[in-house]
Amino acid sequence: MFFYAEALETLESQCVEVLAMLNDLQLKIVLEGQLLDPASRAREHLLHGAGRRVGVIRRSIENVFTLFPPSTTRPLDRNTLTDVQINLHAFLINLYGLYDNWAWAYVLRHNLESIIGDRRRVGLFIDATRDHLPEQLRNYLTSPLTTEWHKSYAKSYRDALAHRIPPYIPPAEFVPEEGRRFNELEAEKTECIKNSNWERLEQVWTEQDALGSPNFTFLHAFKEDSPPRPLILHPQLLTDGMAVSEFGHLFLSHWHEKA
Numbered sequence: 001m002f003f004y005a006e007a008l009e010t011l012e013s014q015c016v017e018v019l020a021m022l023n024d025l026q027l028k029i030v031l032e033g034q035l036l037d038p039a040s041r042a043r044e045h046l047l048h049g050a051g052r053r054v055g056v057i058r059r060s061i062e063n064v065f066t067l068f069p070p071s072t073t074r075p076l077d078r079n080t081l082t083d084v085q086i087n088l089h090a091f092l093i094n095l096y097g098l099y100d101n102w103a104w105a106y107v108l109r110h111n112l113e114s115i116i117g118d119r120r121r122v123g124l125f126i127d128a129t130r131d132h133l134p135e136q137l138r139n140y141l142t143s144p145l146t147t148e149w150h151k152s153y154a155k156s157y158r159d160a161l162a163h164r165i166p167p168y169i170p171p172a173e174f175v176p177e178e179g180r181r182f183n184e185l186e187a188e189k190t191e192c193i194k195n196s197n198w199e200r201l202e203q204v205w206t207e208q209d210a211l212g213s214p215n216f217t218f219l220h221a222f223k224e225d226s227p228p229r230p231l232i233l234h235p236q237l238l239t240d241g242m243a244v245s246e247f248g249h250l251f252l253s254h255w256h257e258k259a
Helices: 005-034 041-067 078-109 135-142 144-163 176-194 198-209 233-254
Strands: none
Touching (some): 005 041, 005 233, 041 078, 041 233, 135 233, 176 198
16 A cells, blocks of 8 residues: 555545635635626636636545545556546646636736736736735745745646646556566557457456556656656645645735735
């Protein structure tokens, strides 16, 4: 088992806590948005941008923990693994986009569009926008921890998902003997396809699926100039969920202020 029993209990309890935190944040976004002019673009970015994204982030975490519990002891079947990756992709793209919605909501609320001058300069991690934020938000966004999180993780994985190799969860991990057998079967699959031997192909798939143990990490391209290190799936989702809740509440407490 990848996680010790104590770690499993911690992950399960933290999952419940994070889902509750995100639900609370979404409700606060709705309440805040209802105070704005219904025709306001700031309201749209808050309610239909940030609010919806927080809901997708929350549901994606819930789905991953349901489809791929940390207590899983056998590799996932192909369809379930694909479903987990669909939720991972939804999580990552909305995690990144959420901060852009925060940025646009702030810029529009304070009529900063013409001052900033270019839509590409709107972003919480861009100085042209960040210089206008109140001190509490600037300090949070420029802290070494948040800066590194955005550069090496959130942006890296978003860019990979949108433009290069989408983040994926390896189907399994193997001891050497299992790895050799997996590769033998992989070569046999090619021959089956060439010869239209579909019955044997299905048998090969079945044998491959039975090999190894679950892999609880995710990554994207491993042949980039600076390959990403694999991240452990469940703890990373929970950490990100906590970060979303923390910054979201901070943002809503100060977004009416200007630098």
